[in-house]
Amino acid sequence: MKDWDVGHSALVAPAVARNRAAILAVLRDVLPETGTVLEIASGSGEHAVHFAAALPGLTWQPSDPEPAYRRSIAAHAEAAGCTNLRPPLDLDAASPAWPIPHADAILCINMVHIAPWSATEGLMAGAARTLSPGSVLFLYGAFRENGRHTAESNAAFDHDLRARDPRWGVRDLEAVVETAARRGLRLDSRLTLPANNLALVFRRDASADGS
Numbered sequence: 001m002k003d004w005d006v007g008h009s010a011l012v013a014p015a016v017a018r019n020r021a022a023i024l025a026v027l028r029d030v031l032p033e034t035g036t037v038l039e040i041a042s043g044s045g046e047h048a049v050h051f052a053a054a055l056p057g058l059t060w061q062p063s064d065p066e067p068a069y070r071r072s073i074a075a076h077a078e079a080a081g082c083t084n085l086r087p088p089l090d091l092d093a094a095s096p097a098w099p100i101p102h103a104d105a106i107l108c109i110n111m112v113h114i115a116p117w118s119a120t121e122g123l124m125a126g127a128a129r130t131l132s133p134g135s136v137l138f139l140y141g142a143f144r145e146n147g148r149h150t151a152e153s154n155a156a157f158d159h160d161l162r163a164r165d166p167r168w169g170v171r172d173l174e175a176v177v178e179t180a181a182r183r184g185l186r187l188d189s190r191l192t193l194p195a196n197n198l199a200l201v202f203r204r205d206a207s208a209d210g211s
Contacts, residue, residue, distance in 0.1 A: 010075035011044040011068075015110070020050045022193045023109065023140055030136050030189075030201050033057050035104025038130065040093050040123060041065075041111035045073030051107075052085040059084050061100065063091035094122035103130050109140045112176065113158075116167040121179060127202070128183040129210030137185055137202040140193070143173040151196040173198070184208030 034057045042048050042062035052060035062073045073088040112120050127137045142154045149155040158170040177187050184205040191199040
């Protein structure tokens with residue numbers, strides 16, 4: 001969970017190089033061929049650059065509430081030169097109003113456990129407001145299932161997160177799914193990815209409530 005400076009503004013998150021290929025393989029199956037993908041909590045911006053380059057038919061909209069991360073996203077985007085990658089938005093998932101009215105898909109990687117629970121609640125409400133029926137909300141990260149961690153490494157990770165901020169922590173999958181369902185977002189698929197992480201694909205129902 002550590003970032004290193006490279007250059008003046010760009011940051012490097014080592015986990016990105018380890019997980020981006022596995023995540024991209026799922027995205028190729030679940031994202032539309034064209035349209036705008038809103039990435040919530042883009043962090044360093046490395047995922048945004050990698051996915052935008054690999055999926056040129058999509059317009060990638062990164063976002064992050066932290067200025068240092070937005071500077072990093074912009075630096076990586078400038079270096080990559082992807083024409084389908086927009087400038088990063090200042091977007092807090094927990095906010096009741098997002099600075100983008102519509103997206104054809106939403107992606108959120110490794111945010112749910114490194115943020116207060118209000119961010120997950122806001123993410124689900126925002127997805128319900130922003131997505132059309134049938135559109136995808138994609139989550140990736142570590143989750144507990146049936147009240148238990150799926151690996152000892154995840155238990156240690158959870159302990160470290162809560163020591164850093166008691167509002168953080170590996171979330172129960174069932175609580176995330178229930179919170180999504182209350183907003184009209186149904187779990188379409190659950191995939192096990194490397195390093196004891198899950199990919200969760202939700203789809204917005206016509207009854208989604210983003211109020």
